[in-house]
Amino acid sequence: MDGDHGTDALDARLRAFDAELANLRARVTELQAASANAPKAAQGQEDKLSLIVFSGTLDRLIAAFVLATGAAAMGMQVSMFFTFWATAGLRQDARQLKKTLLERAFGWMLPKGARRLPLSHMNMAGGGPLMIRHVMKQKGVASVEEMMTLSAELGVSIYVCTMSMDLLGMKEAEMIEYPGLSYCGVAKFLETAAPGKLTLFV
Template sequence: MAEQPKGTTIILFSGDMDKAMAAFIIANGAASFGHDVTMFFTFWGLNALRKDERVPVKKGLLEKAFGKLMPRGVERFGLSKMNFAGLGPKLIKHVMKKHQTASLPELIEMAKEQGVKLVACTMTMDLLGLQKEELIDGLEYGGVGTYIGDASERNVNLFI
């Protein structure tokens, strides 16, 4: 089976903490396994790449509203289930610490260190009014063409 290219792409569409965790755990696992890995962050998932702090950039009113309504980074994500108005994520973080599981920010750092390619969807940036200054460092920028180009050469392609 050596003829087949091995590799992974993950589209992170969702802006939920649990789904982002799953995405980064799979990405890191695949990278350890020797796969080329690309993560493509689109729609709500793009918020995973936002900086923690407020970044002063010039924006229209609607873009400002979007920016405020959406979470700045994974530390502010909620759960897709059992969120309980923010209590759920705290409980999960608590049990993760207890079991010495890597936190989401640590998983992102690990992904960068392992050479996982993190791509911010430029169409989403346009629509939601998010600017490069507001996103973390070490990203690439691209659209659906970038995604398809990588996915075409891989066999593990997930939409999360």
């Protein structure tokens, strides 16, 4: 009797053990599936660099284009979004355009293209940019104009914020010639930048 009772108890414990084992096995499979999915989610981040180019100064524009051309050379997909003061860096010498008085006034006050941008430090009434351009040439640093050409060649996309252009009275007809240069708003920027790994504000 005692022996039978002992065997029953052992059977019950074995059954409980089997059930627990099956439970644990199911849990392990579940966790394995979850961990297999986790790195995939991280890899889903696109190899992109998105730059918000805000500043209308030569030094910051140089920094933006060094990053853009460097990233494009690394095989990254690069988008530059020009907004506010930086849009003036994309102007070329303005042709006769129909503008309101206020737009005309902005046009006079804003730099006419990258060549006319001031420095954020040591501008010295326009002497600074001339000096930095001279030093850049001397030290083999590509000029902003050269980097714009390289960016075009490497497929860097340039977007210009239409709201800034409206505010500053800038017209599409006075922007530089750049392959695929397009005009957009914040939604287009966010849609482009959101899946990317890297977004910087310059």
